[in-house]
Amino acid sequence: MALPPRCNACPVREASLCGSLGEDAAHALSRVMHRMRVPAGRVIYGAAERADTFAILISGVVKLVITKPDGRQQIVGLQFPSDFVGRPFLDGSNLSAEAATTLELCCCSGRAFENVMREHPIIERVLLKRIAADLDSARNWAFLLGRTTAQEKVASLLHLIAERMARSVVRGDRERPCALGLSLPLSRMEMAECLGLRLETVCRQMTQLKSRGVISTMGRRAFDVLDMEKLRNCAANATAMTVEECV
Amino acid sequence: MALPPRCNACPVREASLCGSLGEDAAHALSRVMHRMRVPAGRVIYGAAERADTFAILISGVVKLVITKPDGRQQIVGLQFPSDFVGRPFLDGSNLSAEAATTLELCCCSGRAFENVMREHPIIERVLLKRIAADLDSARNWAFLLGRTTAQEKVASLLHLIAERMARSVVRGDRERPCALGLSLPLSRMEMAECLGLRLETVCRQMTQLKSRGVISTMGRRAFDVLDMEKLRNCAANATAMTVEECV
DNA sequence: CGGGTCGTTGACTCGAATCAATATAGGTGG
DNA sequence: CCACCTATATTGATTCGAGTCAACGACCCG
CATH class of the missing domain: 2.60.120.10 (Jelly Rolls)
Structure with missing residues (x-):
């Protein structure tokens, strides 16, 4: 039994x-x-x-x-x-x-x-x-979808993925300060379909997040969260954030 | 019992x-x-x-x-x-x-x-x-919220309200060709909050729908659907619709 | 009838979409 | 293993829809 x-x-x-x-x-x-x-x-x-x-x-x-x-x-x-x-x-x-x-x-x-x-x-x-x-x-x-900027949308999606993927990968581990080597389960096109954006816009926002040192990407289907705190900030209220505060 | x-x-x-x-x-x-x-x-x-x-x-x-x-x-x-x-x-x-x-x-x-x-x-x-x-x-x-124009959003909301309000008002009646004298339960501001728009945008879309003979308004909190078919079209695919087709 | 809230309209701005070239990753066959 | 090929991704230039700011008008309250 x-x-x-x-x-x-x-x-x-x-x-x-x-x-x-x-x-x-x-x-x-x-x-x-x-x-x-x-x-x-x-x-x-x-x-x-x-x-x-x-x-x-x-x-x-x-x-x-x-x-x-x-x-x-x-x-x-x-x-x-x-x-x-x-x-x-x-x-x-x-x-x-x-x-x-x-x-x-x-x-x-x-x-x-x-x-x-x-x-x-x-x-x-x-x-x-x-x-x-x-x-x-x-x-x-x-x-x-209704109330956030493209920046916040992309950051929120990455944050969600980081949380859920990390949970399923490093199970049992103590919480890590930042998630490294995460696989990105979606193409740019699919990310755009998630967020009500066009894929070009998703690209541009990804580029910005990279240049601000929030994330980095390896190939098309993997990324790192370099600074979880920054990512969370970008997701929460990108509008209220100047470049200085973010970098 | x-x-x-x-x-x-x-x-x-x-x-x-x-x-x-x-x-x-x-x-x-x-x-x-x-x-x-x-x-x-x-x-x-x-x-x-x-x-x-x-x-x-x-x-x-x-x-x-x-x-x-x-x-x-x-x-x-x-x-x-x-x-x-x-x-x-x-x-x-x-x-x-x-x-x-x-x-x-x-x-x-x-x-x-x-x-x-x-x-x-x-x-x-x-x-x-x-x-x-x-x-x-x-x-x-x-x-x-993610994939439609302001026009479609406003039309969809009015369509939803017309359906649900009519159902609760003229219960038991046979389906009417168009819903008349409906009360609008939301202010412009609230409509905007529903649709991820600003209230000015909601206004402009309402005005357009009125000028196309799709709806009419009486005071702030009441409206008629003059042509349910048109409204449904506007809700479904406003982008694919020229003014001629709509009028 | 007057005051205030809410709604409408107009002029202008801005963010994301669109259109158009590249550039890179990643798979395929030589 | 390498060179090629095609998908996918990135970047740039421009347009356009909705946002913003501001003035005006209409309705509803006392």
Whole structure:
């Protein structure tokens, strides 16, 4: 009746939804879920088909995208390791979920998940909290999109990525003063789609942050946070900040 | 064991969360909830205090606002009659809920609600669906903020208000070709705070919509939709639309 | 009827978008 | 392993939509 070895060895067990369940709900879930690798770019669920997947993200990043008929796209959410992906009970909006990087998932069909959930109401309660947290993030994102400068947007995104990627990489470690050697899960284009900007604008802001010694980049898909404090400042209120204060 | 008279006479009973509950869960809820009037401008819950209210909105409009230390504000959600207001189980973000107009609420303490919920898990399931729907709205709002022009933003907001206000006013009526004599629950300033714009920009867009015969206004807090089709077009893709096509 | 808030309009500025060249990374085949 | 090739990223010049600042007008209150 013990959990399978893959659960005991699971790097996100505590941080994920599973970590908040009791022994038997966790066990019941473990019986229907299985590991899976998904290559970057794969669509996990799209606007058309019924979202019939439930998954916990073990590694990699998933982007949630709204696409309109005229081609405009907006990334409205990012899911990191330990987050869940899926839309139990959900209506058909124009939302799709796509692997931004190669993923490791622990997943099952939506139907199987709903069955386990019906037998273990605690899962429902935990899911409710997770969705409420997602709602909070979505609203904070709306603030970012509506009320901040390009500078703040880019800095906030890098800050978010630094926090979430570092947490999933140096687990257990004491908090580091600054995050080094982080992989950047998004292209410039995708960053722009996140932030309601054009990719050229994202580039320019990245260049500025580099020249101010806030970050540095290595290749296209990696960066360092040289000064977390500065980054936080840039994210919070770039407008109230002169170049002197920032450098 | 019947529901109290105020429930049977409740104008939003079917559309609200209560309408999706079984007989006894609805009855249990009705015993802890009570009617309340709240004047416009009152803060229902704020960033500081623990959000300890749960309410179903019977009439009026509630705005959900994020305020940053530097004074920037963004309205990240509107709740209309039949929606719920409150944050069961929720973390402290910088979100506050404020009455945009005079409200009629059916409410109880968050604690009381959680107690009833624990005894009637169906409430949890229904709440989960409502929150998931809110999450969807929040993400669609993020698209609006990130990827649309001022024109589309204003048109979309008016369209949303027309839909939700009409639904709560002419309940039961067949769908009207266009909504007339709608009350506008927000000031220009609040509209701007919704849309990530300045109030002057909102004004200019309103003026344009009027001159194109899409809407008309009567006083500060009322408007008509003269041509719902045009409004929908303006909301969907103002950029792809010349003045000729619109007029 | 007068005062104050809120809304409207106008003139001008500025930040990000757009259009247009490069430059670099990273993969491919020789 | 190197040279090439194509995606992606960067930088520059210019435009344009929304912001800002300022004046005026309309509505709502006592």
